Amino acid sequence: MTYATTDLSDAHPEAQVAEPIFGDFGGLIDFYGAIKTIKVFEDNALVRATLETPGEGRVLVVDGGGSNRCALVGGNLGQLGVDNGWAGIVVFGYVRDSEELAEQAIGIKALGTHPRKSEKGLHSAAQDKAVGFAGVTFKPGAWLYADADGIVVSDVPIHG
Numbered sequence: 001m002t003y004a005t006t007d008l009s010d011a012h013p014e015a016q017v018a019e020p021i022f023g024d025f026g027g028l029i030d031f032y033g034a035i036k037t038i039k040v041f042e043d044n045a046l047v048r049a050t051l052e053t054p055g056e057g058r059v060l061v062v063d064g065g066g067s068n069r070c071a072l073v074g075g076n077l078g079q080l081g082v083d084n085g086w087a088g089i090v091v092f093g094y095v096r097d098s099e100e101l102a103e104q105a106i107g108i109k110a111l112g113t114h115p116r117k118s119e120k121g122l123h124s125a126a127q128d129k130a131v132g133f134a135g136v137t138f139k140p141g142a143w144l145y146a147d148a149d150g151i152v153v154s155d156v157p158i159h160g
Contacts, residue, residue, distance in 0.1 A: 003032060003159045005145055005152045012158045018134040018151035022109035025095050026078065031059065031088035031107030032145040032159065035138055038127045039063040044072045044118040046125040051077050055086030059107075059146075061138045063131035064093025070116040073108065075100030082106045088146060092133040107146055 009017055036058045038046050047062055060081070064072045073089055075097030081089055081104075088107030094114035095101060101108055130139045136153050138144070145152045145159065152158075
């Protein structure tokens with residue numbers, strides 16, 4: 001079942017709406033789930049480690065600082081997300097292997113594409129903390145709804 005962000009936004013004006021800065025790169029355009037957050041910078045080791053764990057229908061929100069020097073998610077990580085039951089990935093950063101990602105049964109929103117892979121071990125990373133970008137505060141356990149029209153975030157489920 002899908003939930004249109006337009007309808008959710010109309011029915012729940014208290015919900016946050018992300019600035020329209022993201023493109024769609026996964027094989028699914030509509031996705032939703034509870035949020036899991038991570039914060040990284042030009043190092044996707046924690047992205048991989050997180051996607052290797054059971055997703056349980058959640059959405060991984062990756063605050064990559066908006067860096068345009070490398071990609072944080074590619075085809076292999078997208079497939080990990082599919083295999084481990086993640087509903088989607090939102091990246092404040094870039095992805096690569098866009099043709100592979102488009103064939104995978106996972107929702108992926110990101111700023112764009114970049115051919116360069118990230119480095120490993122360069123920077124520290126954090127998880128399960130509130131992160132902010134695109135005019136929204138993404139909190140672990142809050143709910144994210146995404147479709148072709150954008151992203152809506154609510155502290156509580158609003159799809160029932």
